[in-house]
Amino acid sequence: MLRLSLLLLLFSHSTYSMLLGWVESPGYPSGYLPHASLNWSRCAPKGHTLSIRLIHLDLEDSQDCENDAVKVLSNGNVISVLCGQKEFEELQSTVNPSLLSAPGGCLTLLFHSDFSNTKRHTGFRGFYTVQDFDECEDDPNNECTHFCHNFIGGFHCSCRHGYHLAEDNHTCTVSCSKDLSGLNQGDISTPSWSGSYAENANCQYTLSVENYLQLELHFNDVFDVEQSSDGQCVDALTIETPSGTLGPFCGNRPPPSPLLTHSNKIKIRFTSDGFGTNTGFTLHFTTRDQVCPAVVTSNSRVTPQKPEYDRGQTVTVTCDAGYVLNTQGTQDLSSEYEATCQSTGRWTPTYTCDIVDCGIPVFPNDGILQWVGSNTQYMDKIQFNCNSKYYALEGDDTYTCSASGEWVSAGGSTEMPKCIAVCGKPETFSGAIGRIWGGVAAKPGEIPWQLFIENPRGAASLINERWAVTAAHVVDGVSETSLQLLGGLIDVNTERSNAVNIESEKIIIHPGYRKGIQSAQTNYDNDIALIKFTSRVNFSPNLLPICLPEVNQGVSEDEQGTVSGWGFTEDRRVSSSLKYAHIAAYSLRECQRTPVLPSRRIAATFTNNMFCAGAQGTDSCRGDSGGPFVSPVLSGSRGPYYLTGIVSWGSPCRQERNKGYYTKVGNYVEWIKETMEMEDKS
Numbered sequence: 001m002l003r004l005s006l007l008l009l010l011f012s013h014s015t016y017s018m019l020l021g022w023v024e025s026p027g028y029p030s031g032y033l034p035h036a037s038l039n040w041s042r043c044a045p046k047g048h049t050l051s052i053r054l055i056h057l058d059l060e061d062s063q064d065c066e067n068d069a070v071k072v073l074s075n076g077n078v079i080s081v082l083c084g085q086k087e088f089e090e091l092q093s094t095v096n097p098s099l100l101s102a103p104g105g106c107l108t109l110l111f112h113s114d115f116s117n118t119k120r121h122t123g124f125r126g127f128y129t130v131q132d133f134d135e136c137e138d139d140p141n142n143e144c145t146h147f148c149h150n151f152i153g154g155f156h157c158s159c160r161h162g163y164h165l166a167e168d169n170h171t172c173t174v175s176c177s178k179d180l181s182g183l184n185q186g187d188i189s190t191p192s193w194s195g196s197y198a199e200n201a202n203c204q205y206t207l208s209v210e211n212y213l214q215l216e217l218h219f220n221d222v223f224d225v226e227q228s229s230d231g232q233c234v235d236a237l238t239i240e241t242p243s244g245t246l247g248p249f250c251g252n253r254p255p256p257s258p259l260l261t262h263s264n265k266i267k268i269r270f271t272s273d274g275f276g277t278n279t280g281f282t283l284h285f286t287t288r289d290q291v292c293p294a295v296v297t298s299n300s301r302v303t304p305q306k307p308e309y310d311r312g313q314t315v316t317v318t319c320d321a322g323y324v325l326n327t328q329g330t331q332d333l334s335s336e337y338e339a340t341c342q343s344t345g346r347w348t349p350t351y352t353c354d355i356v357d358c359g360i361p362v363f364p365n366d367g368i369l370q371w372v373g374s375n376t377q378y379m380d381k382i383q384f385n386c387n388s389k390y391y392a393l394e395g396d397d398t399y400t401c402s403a404s405g406e407w408v409s410a411g412g413s414t415e416m417p418k419c420i421a422v423c424g425k426p427e428t429f430s431g432a433i434g435r436i437w438g439g440v441a442a443k444p445g446e447i448p449w450q451l452f453i454e455n456p457r458g459a460a461s462l463i464n465e466r467w468a469v470t471a472a473h474v475v476d477g478v479s480e481t482s483l484q485l486l487g488g489l490i491d492v493n494t495e496r497s498n499a500v501n502i503e504s505e506k507i508i509i510h511p512g513y514r515k516g517i518q519s520a521q522t523n524y525d526n527d528i529a530l531i532k533f534t535s536r537v538n539f540s541p542n543l544l545p546i547c548l549p550e551v552n553q554g555v556s557e558d559e560q561g562t563v564s565g566w567g568f569t570e571d572r573r574v575s576s577s578l579k580y581a582h583i584a585a586y587s588l589r590e591c592q593r594t595p596v597l598p599s600r601r602i603a604a605t606f607t608n609n610m611f612c613a614g615a616q617g618t619d620s621c622r623g624d625s626g627g628p629f630v631s632p633v634l635s636g637s638r639g640p641y642y643l644t645g646i647v648s649w650g651s652p653c654r655q656e657r658n659k660g661y662y663t664k665v666g667n668y669v670e671w672i673k674e675t676m677e678m679e680d681k682s
Contacts, residue, residue, distance in 0.1 A: 020130055023052065025059075025070075025111055025123030032068075032123045036113045042128060043106035047153035049133045050107050052099040054126035057086045060117050068117070070124055073108040074101050082124075103133040143170035145200060145274055163198065176203035176270070184209055184287045190270055190280025194222070197235075197272060197280040205268040212343045213287040215261045223254035224279045226272070235272040237281065241265070254281065260308075262293050262345050290345030299323045299353040302339075309341045319353035321403045322378030326354045358401035363416040366536070369393075377401060386419040390539035394420045421464045421539065424449075424547035424630075424640030441577040444490055447564050449546035449643075450578060450628060451502065452486040457574065459565050459627030460485060461643050462545045465536040467676055468502075470626035471646050471663060472513040472529040473521070480507045483531065488542035492566060493576040500543055506532040508675055510668065523605040527648040527663045530675055546628060548673075549642045553666030555611040557587045561631040561644055563613070563660070565624030582633045585613040586659065595650075595659070604649060609667050611645060614658040625649075629662045 026036045044050035052072065060068040061084035072080040080098055101107045107128070133139075135155040136148035144157035159165055159172035166173050174191045176198075188205050190197040207215055217239070226234040227250040236248035237255075241263040249255050270280075291308040300323070302315040309315065319325055319335035327337075339347040356378040363369055368391050373382030380401045386393050395417030396409030406414045428445030442450075451460040451468055456478065460470035468485065475483060483504035489495040509515065512526035537543060555561075564580035591612035594603045606612075613629065629645030645662030 020128055022125065022127050023109055024125040028123040028125050031120040032113055034113055034115050034117065038109070038111040041106060041108040044101055044104055044130050045153065046104045047133055048130050049103055050101040050105070050128060050130050052107060052109065052126050052128045053096045054091045054124060055088060056122070056125045057082060057091060058122045059083045059124065060121055061085070068113040068121070071110045072099055075105045145170065146172040171200050173200045173202060174198040176201055177205070179206045181206060181208035185285060187282060187284050188268060189282035193282050194279055196277045199272055199274045199276065201270060201272040203270040207268070207285060208265045209287050211264050212290055213264050214290045214345055215263065215266055216286050216288050217257070217259040217261065218284045218286070219254040219257045219259070220282045221254065222279065223281045224252055225250040225281065226276045226278045227251040235276065235278065238269045240267040240269065262291070264290070290343060292341035292345055292347055296339050296347045297350055297352055311341055311343045314338055314340045322356050323353040324356050324405070326352045356401065356403060356405050358405055358407050361399070361407050361416060366419070368419040369417070378403060382407070384417050388539070390422055390544065391419040392422050394418045421545045423545045424642060425638050426544060427541045440579060442490055442564065442580050445541045446634065447578060447580060448488070448542050448544040450564055452489065452492055452566060453626065454484060454486070458625045459647070460531060461628040462487060462543065463548060463643070464545050465539065466533050466680070468531045469643070469646065469672065470529055470531060471648050472509045472527045473524065474626040475507050475529050475531070476509065476515050478507065480504055483507065485531070487537065488540060491577045500537060502537060503534045504531050505534040506679070508532070510671065522603070524649045524661065525605065525607045525609055528646060528668050530672065532679055546630060546643045547640050548669050549644055549666045551666065551669045555585045555644055555664065557585055559585045559631060560633040561585070561613065561629050562634040563624070563627065563629045563647065565627035565647060567624030580634065583613045583615045585611055609664050610648065610661050611664050612659050612661045614660050
């Protein structure tokens with residue numbers, strides 16, 4: 001009975017399949033041994049499928065078929081795992097239908113048994129066949145838009161009357177492309193007008209007339225091209241001209257009629273998808289003399305303004321604000337030129353109006369000032385900031401690229417901002433009161449602008465990252481490149497290794513100072529000098545600049561200030577540690593009572609460029625020269641503090657009423673700033 005069923009099964013498939021062979025377990029039907037295995041694989045030709053039909057299955061049963069099992073894979077993917085016993089009818093109805101490869105694919109059958117069986121199992125047997133795959137019936141993606149014809153190993157498509165097969169051999173379309181060049185008038189319609197136009201249409205109509213003419217399109221009021229509910233064109237009409245494409249057009253509203261193309265050569269394209277019952281359009285084309293369009297070039301305006309211009313008419317073309325004329329690759333800041341309408345309907349000359357590009361902003365590359373922004377064209381914005389807490393931005397922070405090609409701030413400035421050093425604000429505060437002559441030592445960071453000059457011994461004040469100011473008599477006669485300064489230290493004996501070494505590039509003594517007379521000097525007028533560094537210094541809590549006072553700022557009687565230095569102390573030894581004292585300015589009358597300097601026979605000269613200050617037992621002394629007199633008095637506040645005076649000269653340090661003379665810095669602020677600006681530009 002089993003043989004009869006099998007023969008009937010084979011004969012039922014004989015018209016479209018061919019029996020290729022059997023696949024069975026090792027030892028079938030006597031039974032398979034422990035540790036038996038089988039690895040079988042076959043592939044179907046193109047346009048065919050491979051199937052396995054099991055007629056017998058008797059394996060050890062286990063959970064998830066983990067002991068003995070038959071595993072079938074299609075192109076490497078598992079499609080069935082079998083074990084246990086199944087009757088022929090069950091195999092036919094539930095198992096065999098799934099044991100099928102994809103068209104042109106492969107089937108793999110894997111069998112394995114474990115180490116033992118409680119009883120003998122006969123195994124499995126099946127036959128495999130290759131049969132033709134019917135793409136027309138079984139493959140919904142055969143892509144034939146009209147008719148599909150199956151043959152052994154493949155299929156082909158065909159079309160209804162009036163259509164032809166496109167190059168993809170699947171799509172049916174119509175022959176609707178025509179070259180109508182040379183005709184001055186005629187009609188163009190969608191295929192099958194006024195019935196429903198053909199699906200999958202791809203029509204192209206080429207029109208070409210003499211170059212002094214332009215094509216004019218007159219559309220029929222009936223216009224019906226498929227459009228989606230959200231207004232997008234499903235099918236579309238487009239008109240291609242040398243200057244651009246008009247459209248796409250769709251829906252129920254025809255293009256404006258007459259439609260001037262401003263060209264003697266155009267291509268009219270119509271495309272449709274595979275669905276729809278729309279009627280399409282019809283148009284009549286004719287010609288007229290060429291006219292020039294109202295727009296000569298984009299991003300510009302013309303004078304006088306008209307909808308169109310006839311041959312020979314001249315207009316003035318002016319680029320819009322923020323755009324600049326580009327003539328043969330060169331920007332012309334005039335942004336204006338004249339153009340004449342030609343018989344061909346084109347303007348001559350024609351230049352482009354390019355958007356203004358302000359470029360990368362120009363500012364000193366000091367590593368402190370930085371800008372943020374990625375675009376530099378008209379109306380783009382950039383922002384500036386300082387990347388160090390020791391600097392503050394001077395000027396506006398936001399700039400916009402203007403129509404003139406310059407970066408302009410919100411306040412209307414074209415000058416770039418600057419990062420100015422924050423001055424006169426130490427990060428360490430002290431409220432102590434002491435003296436240089438018998439004074440107290442400063443703490444690190446209390447007087448961060450004080451610089452030490454070792455040879456000749458003296459001091460200077462840091463006023464920015466490239467400059468210091470000192471007394472002229474300290475550096476008079478000193479080689480510019482040999483002068484060494486130390487910053488950021490308190491004790492000059494123990495802290496040299498941690499100090500900031502600053503090298504001098506240039507020494508600029510005030511032109512009004514009388515040079516070279518230190519040995520017999522009684523006139524210290526204009527006792528001020530600038531020191532330019534070879535490189536920028538990096539600020540830190542122990543190295544910060546002092547502020548300059550206002551221009552011509554004076555010092556009033558009894559005004560308190562702080563003087564500091566490494567000069568002589570009360571034991572007549574130079575101090576290794578920085579000391580400071582709080583003293584007060586004397587009256588003008590007291591300052592005019594100048595002392596007779598040691599080793600001189602006449603009193604020193606007092607001028608309006610000086611002031612004097614001191615206190616009982618408190619004063620600056622020899623070795624403090626060039627150092628700062630700052631006001632207000634250093635205290636627990638953040639400041640800012642100003643360099644009001646520079647230690648210049650004075651009476652002997654141990655006199656009962658100490659009196660030191662200081663260069664009045666306010667009288668030299670303009671000279672300081674002008675000199676630094678001139679030197680920094682050189």
